[in-house]
Amino acid sequence: MAKHRIISAEPENETEEHFNQSLRPTTLDDYVGQRKLLEKLSITLTAVKQRNEPMEHVLLHGPPGLGKTTLAHIIAKEMGTHLTVTSGPALVRPTDLVGTLTKLQSGDVLFVDEIHRLSAVVEEYLYPAMEDFKIDITLDSGLHAKNLTLPLKPFCLIGATTRAGLLSGPMRSRFGIVHNIEFYSDPDLLTLLRRSASLMDMDLNQNNATSGAEALKAISKRCRGTPRIANRLLRRVRDYSQVRADNRLALDVVHQALKLEGVDDLGLDELDRKYLNVLRDIYQGGPVGLEAIAATLGEDAGTLEDVVEPYLLQIGFLARTRKGRQLTPQAATHLGFTLPARHTQENDLFDTET
Numbered sequence: 001m002a003k004h005r006i007i008s009a010e011p012e013n014e015t016e017e018h019f020n021q022s023l024r025p026t027t028l029d030d031y032v033g034q035r036k037l038l039e040k041l042s043i044t045l046t047a048v049k050q051r052n053e054p055m056e057h058v059l060l061h062g063p064p065g066l067g068k069t070t071l072a073h074i075i076a077k078e079m080g081t082h083l084t085v086t087s088g089p090a091l092v093r094p095t096d097l098v099g100t101l102t103k104l105q106s107g108d109v110l111f112v113d114e115i116h117r118l119s120a121v122v123e124e125y126l127y128p129a130m131e132d133f134k135i136d137i138t139l140d141s142g143l144h145a146k147n148l149t150l151p152l153k154p155f156c157l158i159g160a161t162t163r164a165g166l167l168s169g170p171m172r173s174r175f176g177i178v179h180n181i182e183f184y185s186d187p188d189l190l191t192l193l194r195r196s197a198s199l200m201d202m203d204l205n206q207n208n209a210t211s212g213a214e215a216l217k218a219i220s221k222r223c224r225g226t227p228r229i230a231n232r233l234l235r236r237v238r239d240y241s242q243v244r245a246d247n248r249l250a251l252d253v254v255h256q257a258l259k260l261e262g263v264d265d266l267g268l269d270e271l272d273r274k275y276l277n278v279l280r281d282i283y284q285g286g287p288v289g290l291e292a293i294a295a296t297l298g299e300d301a302g303t304l305e306d307v308v309e310p311y312l313l314q315i316g317f318l319a320r321t322r323k324g325r326q327l328t329p330q331a332a333t334h335l336g337f338t339l340p341a342r343h344t345q346e347n348d349l350f351d352t353e354t
């Protein structure tokens, strides 16, 4: 039942991906936010360049739309090498991997998206490639089987995943840099929106200097800390403003445009509200297992875990306890609902899942 969500952090379609590419920063300096990660990366980048070595393998995890792919492009560019993009599900057989790896030039970056979805067999082949830049292959089979070790050029693997928990221990331990990309702060999102607006030739000062700034600020508070959503909402507002508001960019225009899209003041959309309502109406605020919520909504549990829950957890609306998902008092207030007394008596909210 995957339906279109305006606030989905996944790319909507090819046109949007194309558009995103034009807004995608291409240097570390243009990359907004994530200061700690950028500092770590730029130190390592400088050091390995001085030593003429490839970049260490990097693992980036975090919700979709936060700039993992963008960062892989930037790292390759900073290294002055090529980027090869592939993904866990695309590398089905070990031969797919051999083909990809042997084409890499010295210092190249191999970006493996959804790396948690690599099959166990392919993973086994990847370990020596990552560690010793070699790959062991078997030619023929049965009696004539021959083992061959192919040397590879030193390369850098950048893995991205929305589910760090599903990554195997041995895989994880082979990365020199492991970083959790976090939701962006409102000021960072505002910087990002200003940058995007100027790349889109939007005139922020069309009416007066403050209204454009206020409009962007309002968008920054409704994009769930996610750059991809920020850019998408900005485009919707631009369209609306052009068609319905004489190209004006102001607070009221943002409100109208986003209302039309079903995005509320917190940036929550239809699916988020349905999720919260199910917890409230069917399960009295929880605790309840994710599978049960997914079944009630007719949604895939993985989708809920990847795209709905991270932000609800972030804004403190949801608690993941050992007994299941539970609404917090804050969420109850927002939903105009009184949690059954047991919630506040028990220590459930602080008894978080490990």
Ligand SMILES: Nc1ncnc2c1ncn2[C@@H]1O[C@H](COP(=O)(O)OP(=O)(O)O)[C@@H](O)[C@H]1O
Pocket (backbone or CB within 6 Å): 020, 021, 023, 024, 025, 030, 031, 032, 033, 063, 064, 065, 066, 067, 068, 069, 070, 071, 192, 227, 228, 231
């Ligand atoms: N730090 C950032 N600064 C500016 N724009 C960003 C940043 N991170 C992401 N974006 C924008 O958001 C879009 C989605 O980012 P992407 O790297 O595809 O996310 P992910 O791979 O994590 O799903 C990019 O095309 C880019 O326009």
Ligand SMILES: [Mg+2]
Pocket (backbone or CB within 6 Å): 065, 068, 069, 070, 113
């Ligand atoms: Mg990506």
